[in-house]
Amino acid sequence: MRSKINIIYISLSGNTKNFVERLSDYLKTTKGVTVESMNVKDLKGETFPVKEPFVSFLPTYLSGGNGVQTGNKEVLTTNLGDFIAAYDNYQNCYGIIGSGNRNFNKQFCLSARQYTERFGFPMVGEFELRGTSRDIERIAESILQHQENFLVSAEIGSQNSVGGK
Numbered sequence: 417m418r419s420k421i422n423i424i425y426i427s428l429s430g431n432t433k434n435f436v437e438r439l440s441d442y443l444k445t446t447k448g449v450t451v452e453s454m455n456v457k458d459l460k461g462e463t464f465p466v467k468e469p470f471v472s473f474l475p476t477y478l479s480g481g482n483g484v485q486t487g488n489k490e491v492l493t494t495n496l497g498d499f500i501a502a503y504d505n506y507q508n509c510y511g512i513i514g515s516g517n518r519n520f521n522k523q524f525c526l527s528a529r530q531y532t533e534r535f536g537f538p539m540v541g542e543f544e545l546r547g548t549s550r551d552i553e554r555i556a557e558s559i560l561q562h563q564e565n566f567l568v569s570a571e572i573g574s575q576n577s578v579g580g581k
């Protein structure tokens with residue numbers, strides 16, 4: 417198992433931030449894995465290249481939908497999409513975790529699903545509001561698995577490109 421996970425997320429009212437903090441504690445104490453995390457909200461629109469693999473967390477803030485027919489105007493969280501798009505950072509992103517509120521029905525976690533289509537990385541998990549301890553365990557396992565798959569295919573890719581020279 418790799419000893420570090422990078423998380424790039426956005427949290428406006430603190431639920432996602434709280435989940436990431438509890439997840440970080442869980443990974444450290446049960447798996448010995450260190451988490452480095454960054455809330456894109458604090459960057460105030462600044463972008464820069466990310467050189468290491470990372471996973472993202474995106475709460476859903478949509479305007480205009482009614483929860484039955486889905487709304488599609490992302491508001492307040494677009495800085496995360498801009499950050500992932502900048503410098504092709506999405507190429508180092510191995511997946512996304514969506515969060516939201518199930519009261520929004522079909523719109524639950526919709527923004528994260530929209531990002532999977534926009535950037536081509538997979539959905540790693542979903543949780544509601546601050547999530548339960550079971551969500552933490554489930555999503556920790558899923559992140560570790562997705563990170564491992566991503567790193568193994570990157571290693572195979574680099575071996576092939578060396579061999580092909």
Ligand SMILES: Cc1cc2nc3c(=O)[nH]c(=O)nc-3n(C[C@H](O)[C@H](O)[C@H](O)COP(=O)(O)O)c2cc1C
Pocket residue numbers: 426427428429430431432433475476477478479481515516517518520523524525526544545546
């Ligand atoms: C204006 C507004 C719009 C929202 N729209 C959705 C939505 O479309 N789908 C959803 O699942 N949750 C929606 N939510 C719920 C948030 O995604 C949820 O509260 C989330 O935990 C907020 O994360 P944060 O505290 O990290 O910012 C909305 C919340 C607000 C305030």
